[in-house]
Amino acid sequence: xxxxxxxxxxxxxxxxxxxxxxxxIIPNAVVTVGLLxxxxxxxxxxGAAGILVYLGGALLPILLFGGFYYFRMIGAGDxxxxxxxxxxxxxxxxxxxxxxxxxxxxxxxxxIMLRSHSFLCRLFCFAEYIRTYSKEMxxxxxxxxxxxxxxxxxxxxxxxxxxxxIGGLI
Numbered sequence: 758x759x760x761x762x763x764x765x766x767x768x769x770x771x772x773x774x775x776x777x778x779x780x781x782i783i784p785n786a787v788v789t790v791g792l793l794x795x796x797x798x799x800x801x802x803x804g805a806a807g808i809l810v811y812l813g814g815a816l817l818p819i820l821l822f823g824g825f826y827y828f829r830m831i832g833a834g835d836x837x838x839x840x841x842x843x844x845x846x847x848x849x850x851x852x853x854x855x856x857x858x859x860x861x862x863x864x865x866x867x868x869i870m871l872r873s874h875s876f877l878c879r880l881f882c883f884a885e886y887i888r889t890y891s892k893e894m895x896x897x898x899x900x901x902x903x904x905x906x907x908x909x910x911x912x913x914x915x916x917x918x919x920x921x922x923i924g925g926l927i
Contacts, residue, residue: 758802762845763923765794770916773838777912783834788841795844814843814851821855828890829898835911842919850922857927858918865909 769791773783792815799807818839825831839858843851870876890897921927 758798762798765791765798766842766845766919766923769794769841770838770912770919773834774910774912774916777834777910781910783832783838783912785837788834788837791838791841792844795841798845799847810847811844813848814846815840817843817848817851818855828896831911835915838912838915842915846922853927854918854922856918857921858914861917861921862911862914865914869909 769787772787773791776787777783795815796808796811799811801807803810818836822831822836822839826833826836839851839855842854846854867876870879886897889895
């Protein structure tokens with residue numbers, strides 16, 4: 758059954774990544790299929806207890822990334838994709854996969870900032886965003902003032918983090 762889990766995760770994260778790179782969005786259809794597929798997988802492998810494992814894993818990314826989404830530091834599609842992964846893996850493996858994803862995303866971000874010589878600028882922008890929000894308490898999307906070349910598809914990090922989990926690197 759582990760092979761089904763691995764194949765499923767590769768198909769779902771791969772389809773999401775390709776769509777995100779091509780279209781700039783992760784389609785809800787991919788996420789919906791993934792969520793239903795994950796629920797079916799957990800139900801088949803663990804019975805009724807699998808539903809609780811599924812729910813724990815699927816809800817964990819919302820708890821961990823909800824604040825980042827609120828400030829538009831991460832897209833809803835990325836969180837929904839991680840919820841799909843969490844449904845397949847359960848909470849503890851999902852946490853490990855998310856940890857790898859965050860690390861990889863940080864490395865990619867650092868690479869982008871080094872390439873564009875914008876590390877200090879991004880640091881000052883983030884500090885200014887925090888200062889402004891703390892002072893005015895007015896919601897404003899974080900990425901509004903971020904140049905397009907300073908952004909990247911986080912689904913790349915999600916896909917690579919999933920590969921790290923599958924490959925046993927975490």
